[in-house]
Amino acid sequence: MTDTTNPPVTEASAAPLPGPDPRLERLAVFSRELEAVAGNAAVTEPVASPEPVASPEPVASPEPVAVIEAAAPADTLVNMPVVDTAPIMTREDQSVPEPEAVAPEPEAVAPEPEAVAPEPEAVAPEPEAGPVPRTEARKVEPMTRESALDSKDPAKKPSEPQPSDLWAVLRAILSTPWGRRIALVIVGIVLFFTGWVSGRWGRSDLNSQLSDRKQEIVRFKKEVVNYKAEIDSIVIERDQLRQRLRESEEKREFYKQRDKIRKYVSDARRAWEARNVKEALEALHKANIHFQSEAHDAKGVSNYLYRTIARRMQQALTAIETDCADSRPVQSSAFEPPAAPAVSCLERVNGLLQHVIDALPPARED
Structure with a gap:
């Protein structure tokens, strides 16, 4: 073939x-x-x-x-x-x-x-x-x-890394000792800058928080000062209110004492006009007790007036008790004119009690 x-x-x-x-x-x-x-x-x-x-x-x-x-x-x-x-x-x-x-x-x-x-x-x-x-x-x-x-x-056949294959390139680089060293250096630099940036951020955050706390402390101190000033003003107002309360209580007590003095002097005068010597003496002693309670804190001109009123009240008591045994009237002070010689005992005691009532006018609220 x-x-x-x-x-x-x-x-x-x-x-x-x-x-x-x-x-x-x-x-x-x-x-x-x-x-x-x-x-x-x-x-x-x-x-x-x-x-x-x-x-x-x-x-x-x-x-x-x-x-x-x-x-x-x-x-x-x-x-x-x-x-x-x-x-x-x-x-x-x-x-x-x-x-x-x-x-x-x-x-x-x-x-x-x-x-x-x-x-x-x-x-x-x-x-x-x-x-x-x-x-x-x-x-x-x-x-x-x-x-x-x-x-x-x-x-x-050995697989050759392609230029577009990033992981293959990285593996090829890391397969060498110098590549591993360079990778360690790069990782260290990245970690250093990461820590530095995070530290700066954390420090700035802490500084901002610290400044906020300082501002809050300053604000709280100002509030404390304001509260202390308010407390002081409240304390002063409280003291003023206490003073006013004490004064009002004293006035109220004074009004009571004055009303009682005038009432007992008027009762003694009515009893003396009725020739009720015992009731007149009892009412006049009560009026004298309230009068001494009212006049114990008197000063200046008020003290002088209270002494004058006390002397006249004492003269009225003596005249009621002795039934005006001493015919010669006693001159209470150099400013008073001498009493008339031909005055009965009743008129004399009534005149003294009338002077006491006139010297102690009724109390009036302010």
Whole structure:
């Protein structure tokens, strides 16, 4: 069975081509695709190869274009394993191979490129799994266990941190001793400034509270001073009220004493006019007792007046008791005119009692 993937070159194709050889360009494109497939071995889905670049048709021989398209169908570009491109790259620098090696069968293989050429358009969208066709020019490296693990197992490949991954960058920094030291320094600086700011805030808060308390203390002291002034004024007012109460009580007592003195003197006068000596003396003694109680705190002119009234009351008592035994009237003071000599005892006692009543007028409330 003949290999249809590598058709023989005809005599027309073996002729020298004018200008750049299109096969070298196709080989260069194919070598770049192989390098891309070898570098992206971890990709699971197959990547469709780009459409083959149409090379300009040579004037002398159009057959080489069909031969190259048949030699490299599109499905081989997708499912191609790692291929050693060194022989291909070496052949790019060499001249076009001689057509003598494939010359024996030109008639049987020549029509096949026309039937194989349309296959890339039908197979390219959905590649099928199957054996990969190999050519004599494409040599595949033997796959070992280590290379398979390295190319297919993504866990074996080290994960490189991305610039956008902040945590990966931080872990990479903290994995070094200098990174840990710098992190400790940064944490210390942050803690220091945090403590400093919180301390300043706490101190300012305490200062504000202290100033508020001081203002409250000053206000309380002012209130205490005001309360003390109010208490002093209340005490003074209380003393004044007590003084007024005491004066009112004294006045009330004075009014009572004055009323009693006038009453008893009037009773003594009426009893003396009725010639009831005993009742007159008793009433006059009671009036004298109340009079002494009223006159014990008298001073100045009041004391003089009370002494004058007391002397007249004593003269009336003596006259009633002795029934005017002493006919000569006694002059009470130098300011009083002498009494008339021819006055009876009754008139004399009545005159003395009338002087006492006139000297003690009835009390009047202010």
